[in-house]
Amino acid sequence: xxxxxxxxxxxxxxxxxxxxxxxxxxxxxxxxxxxxxxxxxxxxxxxxxxxxxxxxxxxxxxxxxxxxxxxxxxxxxxxxxxxxxxxxxxxxxxxxxxxxxxxxxxxxxxxxxxxxxxxxxxxxxxxxxxxxxxxxxxxxxxxxxxxxxxxxxxxxxxxxxxxxxxxxxxxxxxxxxxxxxxxxxxxxxxxxxxxxxxxxxxxxxxxxxxxxxxxxxxxxxxxxxxxxxxxxxxxxxxxxxxxxxxxxxxxxxxxxxxxxxxxxxxxxxxxxxxxxxxxxxxxxxxxxxxxxxxxxxxxxxxxxxxxxxxxxxxxxxxxxxxxxxxxxxxxxxxxxxxx
Amino acid sequence: xxxxxxxxxxxxxxxxxxxxxxxxxxxxxxxxxxxxxxxxxxxxxxxxxxxxxxxxxxxxxxxxxxxxxxxxxxxxxxxxxxxxxxxxxxxxxxxxxxxxxxxxxxxxxxxxxxxxxxxxxxxxxxxxxxxxxxxxxxxxxxxxxxxxxxxxxxxxxxxxxxxxxxxxxxxxx
Numbered sequence: 224x225x226x227x228x229x230x231x232x233x234x235x236x237x238x239x240x241x242x243x244x245x246x247x248x249x250x251x252x253x254x255x256x257x258x259x260x261x262x263x264x265x266x267x268x269x270x271x272x273x274x275x276x277x278x279x280x281x282x283x284x285x286x287x288x289x290x291x292x293x294x295x296x297x298x299x300x301x302x303x304x305x306x307x308x309x310x311x312x313x314x315x316x317x318x319x320x321x322x323x324x325x326x327x328x329x330x331x332x333x334x335x336x337x338x339x340x341x342x343x344x345x346x347x348x349x350x351x352x353x354x355x356x357x358x359x360x361x362x363x364x365x366x367x368x369x370x371x372x373x374x375x376x377x378x379x380x381x382x383x384x385x386x387x388x389x390x391x392x393x394x395x396x397x398x399x400x401x402x403x404x405x406x407x408x409x410x411x412x413x414x415x416x417x418x419x420x421x422x423x424x425x426x427x428x429x430x431x432x433x434x435x436x437x438x439x440x441x442x443x444x445x446x447x448x449x450x451x452x453x454x455x456x457x458x459x460x461x462x463x464x465x466x467x468x469x470x471x472x473x474x475x476x477x478x479x480x481x482x483x484x485x486x487x488x489x490x491x492x493x494x495x496x497x498x499x500x501x502x503x504x505x506x507x508x509x510x511x512x513x514x515x516x517x518x519x520x521x522x523x524x525x526x527x528x529x530x531x532x533x534x535x536x537x538x539x540x541x542x543x544x545x546x547x548x549x550x551x552x553x554x555x556x557x558x559x560x561x562x
Numbered sequence: 563x564x565x566x567x568x569x570x571x572x573x574x575x576x577x578x579x580x581x582x583x584x585x586x587x588x589x590x591x592x593x594x595x596x597x598x599x600x601x602x603x604x605x606x607x608x609x610x611x612x613x614x615x616x617x618x619x620x621x622x623x624x625x626x627x628x629x630x631x632x633x634x635x636x637x638x639x640x641x642x643x644x645x646x647x648x649x650x651x652x653x654x655x656x657x658x659x660x661x662x663x664x665x666x667x668x669x670x671x672x673x674x675x676x677x678x679x680x681x682x683x684x685x686x687x688x689x690x691x692x693x694x695x696x697x698x699x700x701x702x703x704x705x706x707x708x709x710x711x712x713x714x715x716x717x718x719x720x721x722x723x724x725x726x727x728x729x730x731x732x733x734x735x
Contacts, residue, residue, distance in 0.1 A: 230573040237575070296573045303567070329567045341567050350568070360570035367565040557566055 230296065235260045237295035239558070242287070243550030244353070245301050247520075248388035249273045251283055254547025255290055258555070265293070268547055279355050287356050299353060300361035300554040302368065302546075304390055307342035310366060310404045331364065337401060339364040361557055366404050368549050369394035372518065373401075380507070381514035384494070384527070385544070388520075391490060393497050397510060403501040407493045409486060491530050498534065515539035520546055663703075665695040671720075680704070680725040685718050686711075692721055700725055 242255045254268040271283040291297055328340040346362060353359035365385070372383050373396045380402070385392040388409070395403040501507060515531050517539050531539040576584060653675070660680070664670060668691065670684040686692040689711055700707045704725035712720040 226572045226574055229575055233575055291577075295575060298570060300566075331565060331567055333565050346567055358571050359568070361566035362568050363565050364567070553565060557564060557570070 234296070234558075238264065238293060240290055240294035240297045241551040241554040241558075242290060242297060242299045243301065243547045243554065244299065244356075244359075245546065245550070246273060246277060246304065247390065249277070250388075251279065252520075252547050253283065253286070254545065254551055256548075256551045256555075257290075257294055266548075268545070278352065284356055291357075297357075298360045298554045298558060299356070299358065300363060300550045300557075301349060301353070301359055302363045302365050302550060303341050303345060303349065304365075304408070305341065305345040306408060307345050308340060308364060310337055310339050310364075310401075312337045333367065333370070339366055361554055363550065363553050365392045365406060366394060366401060367553055368392075368546065369396075369404065370401065371549055371552065372516070372544070376514075380510045380512045381516065382498075382512045383516045383518065385518045385546070386490075386520070386527070387546070391493060393494065395501050395507075395512060397507055402507055403497070403504070405493070405497045405500070407489075409489065487526050487530075490527065491534075494527075494530065495534065511535075513537065517541050518544040520544065660703075663696060663699040665691070667691050668696055678727045680723075680727075682721075682723045682725070684721060685714065686721055687718055689719055692719070696723075 236259075238257055238259050240255055240257050242253065244251055244253050246252075249272065251271045251273055252268070253271060255266065256263055257265040269283075269286060271280055271286070274280055323340065327344070328342050329346055330338050330340045332338050341362070341364065349362055350359060368385070369383055369392065372385075373381070373394070376396070380395065380397045382393065382395045390406060390408055392406040393404070394401060498512075501512075512535055515535065515537060517527055517531075519541070520543070528539050528541065531537065574581065657673075657675070660673070660682075661670075664684075668684055668686045670682060672681075672683040674681040674683075686696075692709070692711075697707065697709065700723060704727050706726040708724045708726075710722040710724075712722070714720055
């Protein structure tokens with residue numbers, strides 16, 4: 224209690240560091256902002272290799288020590304990348320009715336119409352990981368970042384896709400509020416594909432299912448033809464033709480190795496399933512997504528835009544974002560909210 | 563906590579090493595205060611005892627002074643009594659000597675002995691007897707001797723002699 228009072232009293236006069244750290248593709252992405260009384264004094268970002276067991280390296284610890292030397296209070300934030308998280312809308316069944324044990328999950332309710340949950344085991348795992356750098360203060364759901372990305376838009380229904388190296392997050396907003404959210408982990412999906420040699424067969428079966436689903440949504444059927452991506456070679460060839468028509472550079476397509484093709488395949492599969500799930504909801508089935516924004520942290524993959532164009536028959540925008548900076552912003556808003 | 567699954571950690575304005583130093587200083591201060599308090603208590607007790615001793619000493623000094631005064635008084639009284647006793651002896655001896663001077667034919671009525679003056683009143687058969695037998699020894703004893711004679715009906719004379727001694731009491735001679 225006393226430390227909190229002192230913290231609040233001294234917050235305006237001391238240097239406060241907002242540090243964001245997240246793990247993606249065996250690398251830790253670290254961003255920091257040093258502020259004093261809402262004035263940003265210093266910002267920076269670094270990428271560190273994770274150790275074999277996905278732990279924080281000594282080099283990163285040393286860098287954090289240097290930041291800690293400069294500041295009085297440190298707020299370390301990250302976001303959960305676990306499969307054991309999700310979102311439940313108030314229109315859906317309560318948590319205990321959808322098979323989740325309320326005792327084993329932590330929930331937050333940033334907006335009244337939905338609740339985000341994360342397993343407590345996962346929280347403990349994150350806290351243990353950050354234990355070597357004196358702990359973590361905030362674990363945000365990715366939906367919070369999505370909310371920030373959507374904040375100033377006025378679209379009726381828009382989809383936002385954030386692509387990291389290992390993770391993809393999709394959120395669909397309808398009339399200023401989150402209507403759908405899903406994410407997946409590339410590594411796990413690719414592993415599944417590797418294990419299943421009959422991938423193309425499964426994809427075909429999925430497509431059949433989707434087509435049958437699409438039959439239920441007549442409007443979607445007209446704009447979505449998932450048969451186009453059932454055969455990856457056909458899709459790549461199509462993309463190749465498109466790009467040839469645009470730039471005439473064959474090299475771009477040739478550089479796509481097998482891993483990248485698989486990656487695109489699972490990504491498209493995820494997006495396809497997610498869009499289908501969104502349109503399944505009676506509340507939104509007649510409200511088409513009119514805007515798609517794709518946010519990437521590093522390089523923009525044009526294949527996904529082509530997929531969106533083919534699937535939803537709309538052009539998508541591409542933007543580059545700094546997830547670390549956005550986490551720092553969230554951290555700052557949390558600190559200000561606590562005041 | 564608006565968007566986070568966990569609440570932020572407690573924040574401390576001082577770093578761990580600084581806190582250790584502060585803790586160390588506080589412990590030192592605590593011990594210093596304890597030791598200082600102990601010394602103060604001891605000093606207070608000491609002062610209290612000292613004050614008691616001083617009071618006792620003052621009382622004893624007062625008693626001692628009173629005793630000394632008493633001793634001094636006793637000594638002075640002793641000296642005085644000795645002096646009085648010696649003087650009494652002298653007086654007795656002087657009176658004895660004075661009376662030894664008186665011849666058988668002269669009668670004394672009254673003798674008044676003062677410090678430097680002796681008055682003798684009596685009867686004498688005649689002035690000659692007085693002047694022959696009593697006056698010479700009185701003159702030799704006192705510096706100044708004044709004699710007054712008063713004739714009596716029976717032919718005797720009443721005399722009144724005032725003898726003065728200038729150099730002190732006549733019985734100290």
